[in-house]
Amino acid sequence: MLSRFIRRAPESFLDREQIQAVRSGRRGFLAGAVAAAAGAMATERALALAGDDPAIMNLPAHSKGLGQPVAASGYGQPSEWEKNLQRRQSPGLTRVPQSSVSFAPLQGLFGIITPSGLHFERHHQGWWDIDPSRHRLMINGSDDSLLKRPTVFSMDELMRLPSTSRMHFIECGANTGMEWGNVAVPTVQYTHGMLSCSEFTGVPLRTLLEMCGADFKRAKFVLAEGADGSGMTRTIPMSMVLDGQVLVAYGQNGEMLRPENGYPLRLVVPGVQGVSWIKYLRRIELGDMPYATKDESIHYVDLLPDGTHRQYTSIQEVKSVITSPSGGQVLLEKGFHTITGLAWSGRGKVKRVDVSVDGGRNWTPARLEGPVLSKCLTRFNADFVWDGKPAFFQSRAVDETGQIQPTYGELRKVRASRSIYHNNAIQSWALAENGEVGNVQLS
Ligand SMILES: Nc1nc2c(c(=O)[nH]1)N[C@H]1C(S)=C(S)[C@@H](COP(=O)(O)O)O[C@H]1N2
Numbered sequence: 342m343l344s345r346f347i348r349r350a351p352e353s354f355l356d357r358e359q360i361q362a363v364r365s366g367r368r369g370f371l372a373g374a375v376a377a378a379a380g381a382m383a384t385e386r387a388l389a390l391a392g393d394d395p396a397i398m399n400l401p402a403h404s405k406g407l408g409q410p411v412a413a414s415g416y417g418q419p420s421e422w423e424k425n426l427q428r429r430q431s432p433g434l435t436r437v438p439q440s441s442v443s444f445a446p447l448q449g450l451f452g453i454i455t456p457s458g459l460h461f462e463r464h465h466q467g468w469w470d471i472d473p474s475r476h477r478l479m480i481n482g483s484d485d486s487l488l489k490r491p492t493v494f495s496m497d498e499l500m501r502l503p504s505t506s507r508m509h510f511i512e513c514g515a516n517t518g519m520e521w522g523n524v525a526v527p528t529v530q531y532t533h534g535m536l537s538c539s540e541f542t543g544v545p546l547r548t549l550l551e552m553c554g555a556d557f558k559r560a561k562f563v564l565a566e567g568a569d570g571s572g573m574t575r576t577i578p579m580s581m582v583l584d585g586q587v588l589v590a591y592g593q594n595g596e597m598l599r600p601e602n603g604y605p606l607r608l609v610v611p612g613v614q615g616v617s618w619i620k621y622l623r624r625i626e627l628g629d630m631p632y633a634t635k636d637e638s639i640h641y642v643d644l645l646p647d648g649t650h651r652q653y654t655s656i657q658e659v660k661s662v663i664t665s666p667s668g669g670q671v672l673l674e675k676g677f678h679t680i681t682g683l684a685w686s687g688r689g690k691v692k693r694v695d696v697s698v699d700g701g702r703n704w705t706p707a708r709l710e711g712p713v714l715s716k717c718l719t720r721f722n723a724d725f726v727w728d729g730k731p732a733f734f735q736s737r738a739v740d741e742t743g744q745i746q747p748t749y750g751e752l753r754k755v756r757a758s759r760s761i762y763h764n765n766a767i768q769s770w771a772l773a774e775n776g777e778v779g780n781v782q783l784s
């Protein structure tokens with residue numbers, strides 16, 4: 342039985358074992374595995390490698406029987422074994438689930454794209470699955486001189502126009518908000534999970550405004566309005582629209598937007614806090630001054646140490662977080678581990694990420710995994726060999742404009758600790774001798 346198994350699938354089996362061997366630091370074992378892979382595998386060697394591991398010694402049912410038919414489900418679902426990877430709500434954070442948040446499970450994601458079904462959700466008055474054949478986008482001016490041809494577009498009309506696809510992160514301005522005062526939540530899902538990244542497809546807003554005859558000299562501001570009951574409206578400066586980056590988007594990761602994320606139409610405002618990415622987008626109005634809507638004059642403002650408010654901020658500043666090892670995870674063995682995380686900046690590309698395992702005393706540059714795109718998540722990795730002693734993991738991102746992610750100490754000097762929004766401080770995770778990782782704050 343054993344030799345038959347080895348004849349059938351030696352390479353894939355060895356690859357997995359090699360990875361496990363590296364992870365657990367069993368170097369001698371690894372050398373043996375590599376040697377065995379290189380040449381024809383002798384039976385004794387294979388037996389030694391397999392040990393008495395039942396996962397190898399007993400041929401599993403899936404290697405003997407007939408599998409599932411194609412199209413068992415018309416829309417594929419994740420493996421049964423991945424059920425634990427879920428968006429989650431923070432119990433007690435909000436009073437009703439319609440005006441609430443679900444956080445993306447950053448600790449379990451790879452690369453930079455967030456699977457659409459795990460994209461964080463932030464609704465002010467619940468989500469809707471709007472019939473696209475009845476959805477309209479109206480574009481008008483606050484007076485007719487700002488826009489020559491006010492127009493109402495159907496989805497069909499919009500989807501005939503030249504489109505573009507671009508990968509961008511979206512982060513709620515309140516992400517990491519619970520941590521302002523002190524450590525508040527246990528896992529990276531709750532500290533940083535109001536963050537996601539997708540490939541969005543849509544029509545540049547600039548193209549639509551040109552079609553409608555906008556007076557770009559006088560129309561300095563854009564008001565975007567959603568079709569849900571929240572009356573979600575935000576002012577966007579025209580300067581942001583003119584460079585072509587703002588999209589009226591219907592696509593997300595190769596398919597239509599998910600209902601939770603604004604189906605059938607949402608605004609994509611790269612680099613800007615999530616609240617400006619109006620979902621269920623139904624109206625764009627051009628104006629010659631900011632609109633001072635409730636979501637910019639009352640909400641999403643920062644209380645400064647001198648008691649004044651910082652309003653109309655929009656860019657999400659440079660930030661990063663180690664997603665693994667992170668709070669709630671456990672290192673099972675000493676030896677080699679990969680430190681992995683995400684970095685992003687609303688001002689452009691991430692230039693560098695430094696990683697520390699001693700709470701910020703020493704820093705080493707992490708590897709930035711490509712592609713490194715503007716206003717998009719960037720994946721970074723760094724090597725860590727655990728000697729069994731306590732450690733403090735931190736990451737610090739620098740963007741292409743030279744902005745450096747601040748420590749809590751530096752951020753609180755200018756912003757005190759009573760804010761809710763715009764916390765881009767360096768996150769620390771403490772590794773204990775028993776392998777448990779927890780959330781701590783170091784200044
Ligand atoms: N129409 C509408 N647009 C909206 C919101 C909303 O409640 N209604 N919430 C905003 C906020 S605060 C954020 S952070 C993002 C969240 O987008 P997501 O739910 O796709 O993650 O949508 C923004 N756009």
Ligand SMILES: [Mo]
Nearest residue numbers: 513514615616
């Ligand atoms: Mo938000």
